Amino acid sequence: MTGDGVDKGAEQARDAPFPDGERIGWQQARDHLTAGKPIILPWGAYEQHGPHLPLATDTAMAAELALRLAARFGAWLLPAIGYGETANNAGFPGTLSLSFDTVRAILLDLCAALARHGARRLIVVNGDFGNQAPLKLAARQARQQCDVSVLIVDYPGLEQAAAEVLETRPAAPGFYHADEFETSVMLAAAPDSVRMDRAAPEYPRFPPTYPALFAELDTISASGVFGDPRPASAEKGRALLDALTRQAATLITEFLAETNQTTSPPRRPE
Numbered sequence: 001m002t003g004d005g006v007d008k009g010a011e012q013a014r015d016a017p018f019p020d021g022e023r024i025g026w027q028q029a030r031d032h033l034t035a036g037k038p039i040i041l042p043w044g045a046y047e048q049h050g051p052h053l054p055l056a057t058d059t060a061m062a063a064e065l066a067l068r069l070a071a072r073f074g075a076w077l078l079p080a081i082g083y084g085e086t087a088n089n090a091g092f093p094g095t096l097s098l099s100f101d102t103v104r105a106i107l108l109d110l111c112a113a114l115a116r117h118g119a120r121r122l123i124v125v126n127g128d129f130g131n132q133a134p135l136k137l138a139a140r141q142a143r144q145q146c147d148v149s150v151l152i153v154d155y156p157g158l159e160q161a162a163a164e165v166l167e168t169r170p171a172a173p174g175f176y177h178a179d180e181f182e183t184s185v186m187l188a189a190a191p192d193s194v195r196m197d198r199a200a201p202e203y204p205r206f207p208p209t210y211p212a213l214f215a216e217l218d219t220i221s222a223s224g225v226f227g228d229p230r231p232a233s234a235e236k237g238r239a240l241l242d243a244l245t246r247q248a249a250t251l252i253t254e255f256l257a258e259t260n261q262t263t264s265p266p267r268r269p270e
């Protein structure tokens with residue numbers, strides 16, 4: 001997936017005109033909110049990703065996709081949340097998991113704070129499987145309690161993109177962890193943090209009750225790797241990021257159109 005029409009990638013995205021949440025002040029934030037422009041929050045985790053990827057992998061991946069989307073939509077890119085609900089990896093040292101209710105409460109608190117100043121919608125780019133359920137519950141509560149619509153972007157189109165770009169199969173259907181997918185994206189997004197000399201495959205045997213029965217992943221995998229990271233490359237990572245960005249952009253475009261019709265304009269001072 002190279003040639004015309006691909007996304008320009010992180011280097012150019014960093015030069016694009018969008019409010020960087022790490023750098024802007026309150027007046028820029030106010031103007032962005034008053035104009036009803038999009039807001040993007042990347043949400044990762046701090047959890048084991050095998051011997052070759054950093055604990056902050058999910059955060060770096062979500063931040064990279066969010067950066068590309070912020071550049072595309074002129075969105076206010078909020079600082080990434082670097083912790084998530086990752087209880088299934090808690091048996092590995094270094095994994096620092098938040099509880100389900102903490103994740104839910106953080107998102108709801110942020111929605112309330114944004115709503116106070118006129119925001120009626122928020123886009124969350126989620127990089128961690130365990131966050132899905134608490135974020136979904138918080139999104140429902142945000143709609144009911146503060147009239148904020150939250151779109152949760154969970155790597156849309158991932159399975160199809162992975163099937164097109166990757167050489168190896170996932171350890172289980174829809175299960176991508178410290179494998180060729182995540183390693184390729186990290187080689188594209190944060191190459192200095194990847195130790196390919198430590199990359200080794202593991203295809204763990206899942207218990208027949210998985211995932212119907214909760215299982216700690218250290219009881220299933222010795223290394224924390226699920227799949228084969230060895231054929232990963234930065235080029236594959238860029239192709240995957242381009243595909244994910246396209247799919248996410250389609251979803252966000254629909255979301256912005258729908259919420260434009262159904263929500264009230266942001267409050268303005270008289």
Ligand SMILES: [Zn+2]
Nearest residue numbers: 057058177182
């Ligand atoms: Zn991950």
